[in-house]
Amino acid sequence: MSCEDFEDDVVDLARGEELGPAERTEALAHAEACLRCAARLEDERAVTSGLRAFAARTAAAEAPARVEAALRRALRDPEGLDADGSAAVRPSRAGVLLLLAAAAAILAGIVVVPPRVGPLYDRAPAVLPAGSPTSAAVQEAAVGAGVGENSEFVSLSYGEDLRDLDSLQVVSVELPRTALGALGWPAADSAQTGSVKAEVIVGHDGVARAIRFVD
């Protein structure tokens, strides 16, 4: 076996997979006779070892239970799904953090909702259906937050009932129009410039729960 042939096999040799017994024996024999290829094999084995240790340390990571709950609700309520298979327009949780970073740019006002008082919390519980961008709970919370009954807020959380929260804040923000795509809204025309105004409902834990654009 040449050093070139060994290089072709060294990854499979270090991974201990995908290489037949005869090729493996031949490659190991070459490594015993060639210092440079032996060092190369040691490097690859170190990479394999590091990757396996990392895989083992992260092997228990799983999706939070709220994902399954939201999906099961979506299965029971097919109306909430797009019939054409296109992606639902739902802001991403990751994108919301980008939004909140943009919110730091302009903070126009904050309204604090007192915890669990008033008619907002006396009504029968409503469930936020997954895939349904607006919901009774979001709209009720918006009313409770003093932003008007006609607010078209979009839920950012999966199946969470906002009335279970102790307090809510409505934060007015302004963000670049180009950031809309990163938030999961239909991508804005790249030629468009300027900013858009939005209001975000934020829980006491600082996590955004719903958003609406006001222009």
Next chain:
Amino acid sequence: MPETVTPSDHDLLRGMRDGDEAAFTALYRRWQGPLFRYALRVSGSPALAEDVTQEVFMALLRRNEGYDPSRGEVSSYLHGIARNLARRRIERERGHLPLADEAGPDDPLADLVRRERTDLVWEGILGLPLHYREVVVLCDLQGLSYEEAAAALACAVGTVRSRLHRGREQLGVRLRSARTLPAAEAVPRMTR
């Protein structure tokens, strides 16, 4: 005593499409972990991983067809959807991917991510070009064979092999250089 038969992924997929919630739940519980870990490992972001996991199954609920058994196993099909969703998000949110800081202090996943993000291996993986990173994660972390990874990535087995070779080579260089730096300089970066 009747023998308990474990339904195949294909059976569960078919049952799910017929509206069988038990089939959907079984398929979800079988695959949410691997798909979540794929997205987490390739992005470093638990929030993105959660979104991708949900969106994979939402896509399954929306589509009446899509899985073609002749093109590979269900594992490749599901990893392929997750890969496309994760890739789109990683490219769109480059530099803005949240890490574990959004979660509370008692969240075990957040703790895991905070701890592992300081690990040289994960830093090295996240520093790889995306097309190498995907293959390293699929083959070396998710345990897919070359054939399964090729089906997930819709490319040739030879492409998987060469990307894995180059990705690991780059990772090895990064790990060696990090380990030979003086301790103060070897502290991994927490931002990308």
